[in-house]
Amino acid sequence: MNNFNELSIKNQLCFALYACSREINKLYTPILDEINLTYTQYISMLVLWEKDDIAVKDMGDILFLDSGTLTPVIKSLEKKGLVKRNRSTIDERIVNVTLTKEGLELKEKAKDVPAKVYCSVGLDKEDGLELYRLCYKVLDSIKK
Amino acid sequence: MNNFNELSIKNQLCFALYACSREINKLYTPILDEINLTYTQYISMLVLWEKDDIAVKDMGDILFLDSGTLTPVIKSLEKKGLVKRNRSTIDERIVNVTLTKEGLELKEKAKDVPAKVYCSVGLDKEDGLELYRLCYKVLDSIKK
DNA sequence: CTTAATTAAATTGAATACAATTGAATTGTA
DNA sequence: TACAATTCAATTGTATTCAATTTAATTAAG
Numbered sequence: 001m002n003n004f005n006e007l008s009i010k011n012q013l014c015f016a017l018y019a020c021s022r023e024i025n026k027l028y029t030p031i032l033d034e035i036n037l038t039y040t041q042y043i044s045m046l047v048l049w050e051k052d053d054i055a056v057k058d059m060g061d062i063l064f065l066d067s068g069t070l071t072p073v074i075k076s077l078e079k080k081g082l083v084k085r086n087r088s089t090i091d092e093r094i095v096n097v098t099l100t101k102e103g104l105e106l107k108e109k110a111k112d113v114p115a116k117v118y119c120s121v122g123l124d125k126e127d128g129l130e131l132y133r134l135c136y137k138v139l140d141s142i143k144k
Numbered sequence: 145m146n147n148f149n150e151l152s153i154k155n156q157l158c159f160a161l162y163a164c165s166r167e168i169n170k171l172y173t174p175i176l177d178e179i180n181l182t183y184t185q186y187i188s189m190l191v192l193w194e195k196d197d198i199a200v201k202d203m204g205d206i207l208f209l210d211s212g213t214l215t216p217v218i219k220s221l222e223k224k225g226l227v228k229r230n231r232s233t234i235d236e237r238i239v240n241v242t243l244t245k246e247g248l249e250l251k252e253k254a255k256d257v258p259a260k261v262y263c264s265v266g267l268d269k270e271d272g273l274e275l276y277r278l279c280y281k282v283l284d285s286i287k288k
Numbered sequence: 289c290t291t292a293a294t295t296a297a298a299t300t301g302a303a304t305a306c307a308a309t310t311g312a313a314t315t316g317t318a
Numbered sequence: 319t320a321c322a323a324t325t326c327a328a329t330t331g332t333a334t335t336c337a338a339t340t341t342a343a344t345t346a347a348g
Contacts, residue, residue, distance in 0.1 A: 141266025
């Protein structure tokens with residue numbers, strides 16, 4: 001296994017990442033069920049808990065998602081009463097998303113989610129940090 | 145950034161993996177367009193190029209996908225004339241997938257795909273191997 | 289042998305992703 | 319100022335992905 005430059009599925013670095021990402025996603029499902037969120041809804045809330053009142057575009061830049069994906073997710077969060085969408089009066093192209101009281105309160109319930117997931121992931125801190133570093137190296141390289 | 149156990153999107157190891165996987169997937173799109181395959185179709189063909197005449201179940205175990213995902217993918221490959229589906233006579237629950245002549249011939253056209261993608265990924269060999277190792281460490285840990 | 293349990297594939301329904309397009313608003317420029 | 323180019327969100331259409339269920343076949347247990 002000296003390089004990935006072969007048509008063997010086991011040798012495919014990109015496939016390993018893809019499978020890994022999907023398997024981790026499945027770990028979230030039962031944990032996020034408890035707070036009635038999907039993974040995409042959850043990461044959208046993470047952004048909002050960190051920066052309330054943010055444009056859809058800016059959420060998309062952080063999450064690497066476009067409005068085609070985000071618009072329906074934000075609408076679903078709005079339907080749950082967790083966020084509100086407000087078109088900017090300064091620039092009417094922009095829709096800003098803000099947390100409701102319920103949305104803010106959910107943060108408390110969500111605070112144990114990362115720990116629960118990492119328990120199942122089975123990496124020690126050193127490997128976790130290394131994996132994180134390599135993922136962002138790829139992301140930065142692609143973004144250029 | 146000493147741990148990932150916080151509700152900050154930038155600190156989320158799992159998010160990094162998820163974003164990384166999706167961004168790499170986008171790199172494949174224009175490259176696989178040239179041989180008229182989607183990513184899911186491509187990894188299915190990778191399995192078949194390595195082991196022709198394989199049950200849907202066994203493809204699924206390799207790709208971490210269930211029949212709900214694989215059945216339509218295999219049918220789309222069949223429609224393109226790349227594979228055939230044959231129900232086993234020994235055990236009629238099983239559907240075996242085999243390559244057609246066209247499916248086998250496509251392998252030659254696909255052989256440069258990995259190299260083209262890795263050029264864009266921007267990792268040297270050492271980092272690539274490390275990322276691969278960590279992904280499979282997670283996958284093995286989840287699979288138990 | 290007969291029935292219960294298991295297995296494999298397919299189906300259904302919900303939620304993503306993403307490319308491409310649309311429409312409205314804003315910005316840049318001659 | 320006019321008008322072309324750009325930007326942002328939404329929409330549309332296609333392809334996944336997965337949980338849950340269904341159907342048919344096989345295996346196991348009594």
